[in-house]
Amino acid sequence: MAIFVNADTKVIVQGLTGGQGKYHGLRNQAYGTQIVGGVTPGKGGTDVEGIPVFNTVAEAVAATGADASFIAVPPKAAGAAILEAAAAGIRFVVCITEGIPAQDEAKVYNTLVRDYPDTRLLGPNCPGIISPGKCNIGITAGEIAELPTASGPNVGIVSRSGTLTYQALYELKQRGIGVSTCVGIGGDPVPGTNFIDCLREFQADPETHAIIMIGEIGGSAEEEAAEFIKANVTKPMSAYIAGVTAPEGKKMGHAGAITSGGKGTAKGKMEALAAAGVKVGQNPTEAGDLMAEIVAALKG
C-alpha cells in the first residue's frame, strides 16, 4: 500500500519534449515509474527515448490507459494543461510548475471541484510524490527515499516545501526508517491537495504507521490540519514549521509563504499542532529525532 500512487500507476508527462519534462520524466522512468507516454501539441507521433508522444492528453489516455499525469510546462500554459488532463479522465495530476498567477490557480481549482470532482491535483509549485520502490512522479531524487519494510513501522511524509521534503526523506534514511509515501503539496496560495487530504489518506493506509508534517508560514492550512488531527488522526506525528524568524509582510520565496497582521505565523502553527498532540521540532533534524523516538516506541 501507499497513498495516491503505487506500482500500477500509469503516468504521462505533459511537456515531455521540454527540458524539465524530459529530464525528470526519464529520471522517474529510470526509478521504475511506468511512464507510458508524453503530450506535446504538434509533436504527436514522435518519441522521447522510446516513450511515445501524443498531441493531446485524450489521445494519450486512449492509447496507453494512463491514469496519472506529470505536468512540467511553463506558467502560461499550466492552467490549461491541468484542465485538459482532468477532461481526459486523468485521476491524479502532479503539477510542478512554479510561478502560476494566483487568479489562474483559484479558477482552475474551483473548476476542478465543480466539473471534475474525481480528479486530484497535487501542486502547483510542488516537488511531486514518491511511494518508494513503487512510483516517483516529479523532481524528488529517488535514491534519498528509504524503502518501506513489510513489517514496518513506516512513515508518511507531507510537506509544503521542496528542499525540506528532501531533508525529511534524508533524515529518515539516515536513521533507516522506511517511508510509505512522501507528498510535496507545494508552496502556492491555492494548492490542489492540502495537508488534510494527505493526513486522511495516511490515517487510512495500513502501510503507514506514523506521519511527519512539514509546514511553513502563511495561510492557515497547518491550523486547519491541527483541528483535523485532533478529531481524526490516531497515528503518532512529528512536525516542523519553517519561518519562525521570517519578517512580516514579505513573500519568503514561495508565493504562499507570507505573514500579515500577526496571522499565519510559525509560532501560531506550532502551538496549534502541539495542542493536537503532534511532537513539534524546532528544526528539521529535531523533527527527525522526534520521529525516530516515535518509531522506536512503535517497535518496542
Place this chain on the structure above:
Amino acid sequence: MDLFEYQGKQYFARFDIPVSPGDVAYTVDEAVAAAEAAGYPVVVKAQVQVGGRGKAGGIKLADTADEVRFHAGNILGMDIKGHLVKRVWVEHASDIEKEYYASYSLDRAAKKHLLMLSAQGGVEIEAVAESDPDAIVMLHIDPVDGISLEVARDAAVRAKIDAEAVDGVADMLVKLYRCFTEGDCDLAEINPLILRPDGGVHALDAKVSLDNNASFRHPEWEEFRATEELDEREQLARTHDLQYIGLDGTVGIIANGAGLAMSTLDVVNQVGGRAANFLDIGGGANADVMAAALGVINFDENVKSIFINIFGGITRGEEVAKGIVEALSRVELRAPIVIRLDGTNAEQGREILAAAGIPESKLISKPTMLEAARAAVAIANGSN
C-alpha cells in the same frame, strides 16, 4: 508588489473606477501645477507604503497655491516611520457625506475570493472587525462565476450602505472585482469609498498589491517596478534574478530552496545569531549563480560570516562544490564561509572542497545544519 496610493488610483482608473482628479508630484512646483489642474481646494498626500500618514502630518488640505507650496515643502523629504517621502499626490478635495469600506482578496482557507464590505469606512478595517464584526459583510465569490451586479447590490444592502449610494457602490464593486481579477491583484482595497453630497461615489484611497507571478501578462507593471522601495542589496540581487530579502543581522545566508532558506534563518536564530538576509538560489546551483549570490552577500557590510546551506536533491553536491571553488576565484569575500553540504553526492562535493586547498580561515565545512549554524554564528558574534 505593493503599489503607492497614486499608482493604485491610476490602476483603478484603468478599470473605470472613479477617483478624484489629481496628479503625482516630485517637487513643490509640480505640486502647485497639479493643484491648479485639479482645482482648489486640494489635498496634498505623502506617498509612502505605511499606515498612519495623516497622524504623522503627511496629509494636508490646501486652499491656495501658497498653501500647497508650504505643505508640499514640508511633506516632501519627510520621514514617516522610516519611510522617506519622495513624492506627493495632489488631488481635488472631495466633500464627504459618508465613508465606506470595500476590498477583494483571496481567502486561502476557502480557496475562493473574498469580498469585504462595510458602511464603516475611513478607519482600519481590523479595528471594525474587533469592535463591531457584524458591521462587515464577508461574501465568498466563486472565481469561476465572478460577481454579478445583483449579488453586489444585495451585499451593499446587507452592509447597510445608505439607500442613495447602493447603486453606485454595487457598480463600483463589479468594477473593483474586474480590477482584482483581470488586474491580477493579491489585494484591491478602497478605504474610504465615499458618498458625496451630490449622491456620487468614488474611491478616496487605493491599496493595491499585485501578484508578481502574473507580471508576464502585464507589461504595464514595468513603471510600478521602477518605483519599488528596495534597498541597495535587494536591487543588486534583482539584477541577478535572485530571490533575496534583506534583513539586519550579521550572518549571510545562501540556501537552495525557499523552505530550506527559511529554515536556515530559523536555525541561525535558534543558536543565538541573526541572519543578514534570506537568499534562495533555487535548484540549479551552478558556478554563475553561486558567484552572483556570493557577490550580493559580499555587498552587505554587516555580514561577518556566510552560511551556505545546500541539500542536494536534484542539485548534486559535486556541482555545488565546483561552483563555490570557482566563485571564490572570482570574488574576494569579506567574511569566511561555513558550508553544510548534504544529500546527493555530498561526499564528492566535500572532497572537491578539501582538494581545492582553501584555507580554514576562508572556508569551514560542517556535516549538519545545526553544527554549521553554530560555527557561522560563533564567527559572526565573535568578531562584533
